[in-house]
Amino acid sequence: xxxxxxxxxxxxxxxxxxxxxxxxxxxxxxxxxxxxxxxxxxxxxxxxxxxxxxxxxxxxxxxxxxxxxxxxxxxxxxxxxxxxxxxxxxxxxxxxxxxxxxxxxxxxxxxxxxxxxxxxxxxxxxxxxxxxxxxxxxxxxxxxxxxxxxxxxxxxxxxxxxxxxxxxxxxxxxxxxxxxxxxxxxxxxxxxxxxxxxxxxxxxxxxxxxxxxxxxxxxxxxxxxxxxxxxxxxxxxxxxxxxxxxxxxxxxxxxxxxxxxxxxxxxxxxxx
Amino acid sequence: xxxxxxxxxxxxxxxxxxxxxxxxxxxxxxxxxxxxxxxxxxxxxxxxxxxxxxxxxxxxxxxxxxxxxxxxxxxxxxxxxxxxxxxxxxxxxxxxxxxxxxxxxxxxxxxxxxxxxxxxxxxxxxxxxxxxxxxxxxxxxxxxxxxxxxxxxxxxxxxxxxxxxxxxxxxxxxxxxxxxxxxxxxxxxxxxxxxxxxxxxxxxxxxxxxxxxxxxxxxxxxxxxxxxxxxxxxxxxxxxxxxxxxxxxxxxxxxxxxxxxx
Amino acid sequence: xxxxxxxxxxxxxxxxxxxxxxxxxxxxxxxxxxxxxxxxxxxxxxxxxxxxxxxxxxxxxxxxxxxxxxxxxxxxxxxxxxxxxxxxxxxxxxxxxxxxxxxxxxxxxxxxxxxxxxxxxxxxxxxxxxxxxxxxxxxxxxxxxxxxxxxxxxxxxxxxxxxxxxxxxxxxxxxxxxxxxxxxxxxxxxxxxxxxxxxxxxxxxxxxxxxxxxxxxxxxxxxxxxxxxxxxxxxxxxxxxxxxxxxxxxxxxxxxxxxxxxxxxxxxxxxxxxxxxxxxxxxxxxxxxxxxxxxxxxxxx
Numbered sequence: 001x002x003x004x005x006x007x008x009x010x011x012x013x014x015x016x017x018x019x020x021x022x023x024x025x026x027x028x029x030x031x032x033x034x035x036x037x038x039x040x041x042x043x044x045x046x047x048x049x050x051x052x053x054x055x056x057x058x059x060x061x062x063x064x065x066x067x068x069x070x071x072x073x074x075x076x077x078x079x080x081x082x083x084x085x086x087x088x089x090x091x092x093x094x095x096x097x098x099x100x101x102x103x104x105x106x107x108x109x110x111x112x113x114x115x116x117x118x119x120x121x122x123x124x125x126x127x128x129x130x131x132x133x134x135x136x137x138x139x140x141x142x143x144x145x146x147x148x149x150x151x152x153x154x155x156x157x158x159x160x161x162x163x164x165x166x167x168x169x170x171x172x173x174x175x176x177x178x179x180x181x182x183x184x185x186x187x188x189x190x191x192x193x194x195x196x197x198x199x200x201x202x203x204x205x206x207x208x209x210x211x212x213x214x215x216x217x218x219x220x221x222x223x224x225x226x227x228x229x230x231x232x233x234x235x236x237x238x239x240x241x242x243x244x245x246x247x248x249x250x251x252x253x254x255x256x257x258x259x260x261x262x263x264x265x266x267x268x269x270x271x272x
Numbered sequence: 273x274x275x276x277x278x279x280x281x282x283x284x285x286x287x288x289x290x291x292x293x294x295x296x297x298x299x300x301x302x303x304x305x306x307x308x309x310x311x312x313x314x315x316x317x318x319x320x321x322x323x324x325x326x327x328x329x330x331x332x333x334x335x336x337x338x339x340x341x342x343x344x345x346x347x348x349x350x351x352x353x354x355x356x357x358x359x360x361x362x363x364x365x366x367x368x369x370x371x372x373x374x375x376x377x378x379x380x381x382x383x384x385x386x387x388x389x390x391x392x393x394x395x396x397x398x399x400x401x402x403x404x405x406x407x408x409x410x411x412x413x414x415x416x417x418x419x420x421x422x423x424x425x426x427x428x429x430x431x432x433x434x435x436x437x438x439x440x441x442x443x444x445x446x447x448x449x450x451x452x453x454x455x456x457x458x459x460x461x462x463x464x465x466x467x468x469x470x471x472x473x474x475x476x477x478x479x480x481x482x483x484x485x486x487x488x489x490x491x492x493x494x495x496x497x498x499x500x501x502x503x504x505x506x507x508x509x510x511x512x513x514x515x516x517x518x519x520x521x522x523x524x525x526x527x528x529x530x531x532x533x534x
Numbered sequence: 535x536x537x538x539x540x541x542x543x544x545x546x547x548x549x550x551x552x553x554x555x556x557x558x559x560x561x562x563x564x565x566x567x568x569x570x571x572x573x574x575x576x577x578x579x580x581x582x583x584x585x586x587x588x589x590x591x592x593x594x595x596x597x598x599x600x601x602x603x604x605x606x607x608x609x610x611x612x613x614x615x616x617x618x619x620x621x622x623x624x625x626x627x628x629x630x631x632x633x634x635x636x637x638x639x640x641x642x643x644x645x646x647x648x649x650x651x652x653x654x655x656x657x658x659x660x661x662x663x664x665x666x667x668x669x670x671x672x673x674x675x676x677x678x679x680x681x682x683x684x685x686x687x688x689x690x691x692x693x694x695x696x697x698x699x700x701x702x703x704x705x706x707x708x709x710x711x712x713x714x715x716x717x718x719x720x721x722x723x724x725x726x727x728x729x730x731x732x733x734x735x736x737x738x739x740x741x742x743x744x745x746x747x748x749x750x751x752x753x754x755x756x757x758x759x760x761x762x763x764x765x766x767x768x769x770x771x772x773x774x775x776x777x778x779x780x781x782x783x784x785x786x787x788x789x790x791x792x793x794x795x796x797x798x799x800x801x802x803x804x805x806x807x808x809x810x811x812x813x814x815x816x817x818x819x820x821x822x823x824x825x826x827x828x829x830x831x832x833x834x835x
Contacts, residue, residue: 014535015595015608015682022603023634031633038630039621040659041451063476070476083469091457102364104617108675111582111611112634114600189304194456195353202464203349215326271584534661 023113028122029129036096036126045092049134052084054141061145065152072149073158077142078169079235085134089173090180090201093127094193097184097266106271116267124181131177135170164237172234179227179255185262188269200254205229227254286375291384292391298367299358299388308354316346316399320407327411334411335422340404341431347396348435352442352463355389356455359446368533378529382447389439397432430496437493437517438463444517447524450531462516467491489516535560535714536581536683540590543576550576552738553590558716558731560682563709565729566718569826573738574718575613578687582611594683606635610676610684615668615691620661624651624671627660628678635679645674650700665692673701684708686717690724702728722822736826749821760794763787763810764801773804789814 037043060080064072097120100106113119150157183200184193208226212219223230223243227250233243299305323342327334362368375381412419441462446455467490474481485492489512495505536558543551551573558564566574579585581592583599594602594609602608618627628642646656649670660668669692676684684705690698705728709715719725725732732749734742742749750758763786764770771781771788777800780791787810790797794813801808 015597015602017595017597017602017608020603020607023636027633027636031630034633035619035630038626039619041454041621063473067477083465087461087465088457091453095453099619103619103621104614105619107584107613107617108631109634110584111613112606112631114583114602114605191304191353191357191452191456192307194453195350195460198456198460198464199349202460211326214332215330268586270579270586 022115023118025118025122028113028118029125032096032119032122032126033129036092036130042095042099045088045095046130049085049088049092050137052088053081053134053138056080056084057141057145061149064149064155071155072146072153073160074142074146075158075160075165077145077149078138078161081138081173085138085173086176087201089131089134090176090197091194092130093177093180094184094197095190096123096127097181098188098190098193101188102190104272110271117263120185120263120266124178127177127181128174131173132170135173138169162237168234168237168239172231175231175251175255178259182255182259182262185266186258188262188265201228224249225253227251285377286380288380288384291375291380292387295358295381295384295388296391299354299392302361304361305354305357308350308357312347312350312396313399315350316343316403319343319346320403324407324411324414328414331415333420334408335420336404336408337423337427339407339411340400340423340428342407343400343403344397344431344435347400348431348438351392351396351435352438352459353456354392355439355442356446356459357452358385358388359443360450360452360455363450364452366534372533379525382525382528386440386443389443390436393436393439397435426499427497430493430499433496434493437489437513440517440521441489444521444524447528448520449524450527463490486511487515489513535595536564536685536716537593537596538577538581538590539592541577541580541587541592542589543573543580543585544588549738551580551587554735554738554740555590556733556740556743558714560714561709561712562730563705563715563717563728564731564733565725566716566733566735567722567725567729567822568718568720568735570720572720572735572826574720574735575687576738577735578613578685578716578718581685582609582613584613604635604679606631606679606681608679608681608683610679610681610686612672612676612686612689614687615665615672618660618668618671621659623657623659624663624667625656627671628656628674631675631678637678641678645678648677648704649674666694666697669693670697673704682712683714684716686715688719689717690719690721698724722819734822734825741825742821758791758793759814760790760792760797761785761787761810761812761814762790762794762797762801762808765807765809769804770801770806770808773800773806 035042037046057077057080060072060077064070100109109119110116146157146159149155179200180193180197183196184190187193187196205226205228208222208229212222223246227247230243230246230250233239234247239247300309319342320339323334323339326332362371371381372378408419408421442455442459445459445462449455449458467488470484470488470491474484485508489509492505492509492512495501495509501509538554538556541551541554542549554573554577556564566577568574576585580587581594581599582605591598599605599609622630625642625646628645629639632639632642646653651667651670651674655663655667660671663671669689673686673689676686690701693701705715705717709730717725717728726746729746731745732743733740734749761784762770767783767788771783774781774788774790774792774797777796779796779800782789794811798808798811801811
């Protein structure tokens with residue numbers, strides 16, 4: 001065996017990194033934004049979300065315009081996003097993270113930026129930006145629908161969006177996005193995270209409801225452990241201090257805890 | 273000796289039951305499939321435990337029908353996901369290339385996969401019956417009573433049918449979309465969100481109330497729990513079933529049959 | 535340069551990499567050679583921080599990979615050409631890499647041209663790429679940041695003969711300009727033609743390392759062998775045997791366990807016309823098989 005290769009290092013054997021600046025966070029965010037829409041599936045998910053939002057509102061507008069006994073306000077147009085943004089935004093949040101695993105691009109992402117917390121934070125930032133964008137789109141579409149409603153309907157146009165409601169609306173969408181992101185980090189698998197999220201949103205509240213109806217003690221525990229339930233007053237902008245306490249505790253269980261465990265998992269995962 | 277033509281004299285086509293047994297195995301031999309089944313099993317046990325504790329503590333009655341219904345409900349939520357993944361995982365994992373190379377008669381493969389979905393549905397029903405039995409016996413032992421064997425056969429049959437439709441609904445959406453996340457999202461919306469939306473429409477719009485029963489597959493199935501059905505209810509079940517099951521399934525299968533497999 | 539020190543990676547009771555140490559020098563191409571599952575990929579994954587080591591460490595130019603700011607500008611990595619989003623176009627994949635590293639978009643065009651992907655091919659989605667095209671794209675991605683160190687796992691996989699020759703030229707030129715290249719392969723001939731230095735690994739352990747000459751010298755104790763063909767093989771064989779050399783027939787000619795110069799001299803003395811005379815290259819392959827014999831799946835006797 002030759003030991004020539006073990007000869008003392010000479011010139012050029014060490015890497016001069018003094019001239020290189022670390023990848024700035026803003027650049028990571030820009031790249032992650034691009035990754036959210038540069039594939040056909042990603043682009044279609046974003047388009048579908050916007051389109052579904054519009055479709056649901058237009059259906060609502062049609063119903064309001066044709067039915068005498070239905071009167072709509074700006075706020076009721078916004079509430080219809082429960083059937084569009086609220087369903088798909090968390091899925092966007094999930095796929096932001098899990099697609100790196102299913103498509104195995106995490107290998108490239110983490111070799112170009114080994115500081116994994118930066119990458120995760122950049123993705124989280126993209127999630128927040130997308131949620132804000134969704135809220136803006138919803139506000140604009142709702143305004144359009146409300147104006148049209150004023151023209152075609154005999155009902156008066158009501159612009160009822162107080163700061164508290166707007167804040168609550170934004171917070172709800174952010175929570176939806178972040179919950180999806182947290183479940184994704186926890187499970188690192190698209191189908192599992194989506195199923196988990198869907199069961200959590202659509203199936204679990206019903207079960208909690210049954211439990212609360214059957215047992216008095218569970219009825220009093222429920223607000224503390226049912227995050228969906230705790231968000232109810234947020235929709236109506238009627239949050240009391242106790243509601244905020246419920247919100248914080250149940251949010252810790254369903255949002256903070258999975259996110260913390262998930263991020264810890266991503267940071268130490270072997271990326272295959 | 274080199275022959276210009278392949279001698280197919282002894283070769284027999286792959287029998288359908290073999291395709292089914294292979295597809296059945298593929299549904300649980302990966303970590304994803306295995307854990308999905310494990311999670312279903314664990315959730316069933318957890319749900320039964322909760323029900324058992326609550327009924328014993330509250331001194332509520334508990335019959336065999338009740339315990340079976342609990343297990344059946346839990347499986348009904350997640351089982352269609354397995355039905356979806358039986359189809360879509362061939363695309364996401366690109367195993368369709370192998371599957372269709374070994375059996376180019378694609379309709380046979382699809383039929384075998386659908387059969388696996390039905391078998392899994394049957395299996396979970398059996399599991400629900402057994403777990404329900406154990407729970408009701410435990411309940412009787414804890415309460416010191418003899419077990420209540422009340423069992424609603426109408427409800428059970430209706431559950432069997434709705435569960436099969438749920439599985440096939442997932443299967444149809446999967447063949448239509450050939451994409452796991454999309455199929456799961458659409459399935460959950462179809463199963464859990466749409467009924468609420470249609471009910472809302474019925475409440476708000478007069479004329480929609482008379483249209484809704486013909487397009488609402490879920491409530492049409494719900495009528496099965498109040499057997500027997502009227503002629504109109506059968507017709508509604510059929511029409512809504514065509515819309516939500518037959519049409520997506522046909523388009524989906526047509527798509528799979530002529531798709532370039534990559 | 536890359537310095538691997540006492541690297542071990544265990545998965546439960548299975549040891550994928552077992553106390554591996556070696557150095558890759560700048561200006562040289564280092565070949566990382568071993569049969570399937572020998573631990574090559576795991577070692578390379580540890581190098582770039584994708585797999586945490588159980589023990590030991592790897593430094594690149596004196597730094598841990600995770601401590602290198604914007605590492606794409608210093609270290610080019612290609613671990614698995616298929617580990618890219620199937621729905622992105624080739625150009626988009628490079629574009630994302632370039633943006634992450636903070637490079638101008640023109641760099642993407644340069645790289646596409648360098649690896650001979652046509653603009654039409656670059657616009658196609660990765661799921662429609664052949665293995666060879668993915669490999670070219672992966673090499674382009676590794677070279678994007680103009681790094682001084684290259685870590686390539688099986689880069690020749692799926693390339694056509696012209697592509698392999700192109701890559702050989704590319705990497706040799708890269709090393710001549712002072713770059714450090716580590717490439718892995720399970721094909722001896724591939725590595726032999728390009729690597730200045732070879733690391734042979736089997737069962738997670740390094741079984742031999744050094745340049746080709748010293749490996750051969752170390753292996754058969756300096757024994758060389760020659761392949762020779764003459765117009766009169768019998769006369770030559772007699773003459774060689776008379777001198778005490780071991781002669782065996784090989785193909786159309788003979789295999790003699792001595793250096794070519796001795797065979798030539800014998801032929802001259804015996805006045806036999808030679809039609810072919812060369813050093814037998816089989817030594818390295820035998821060595822490779824012998825050293826990794828325990829880890830081979832097929833037991834070549």
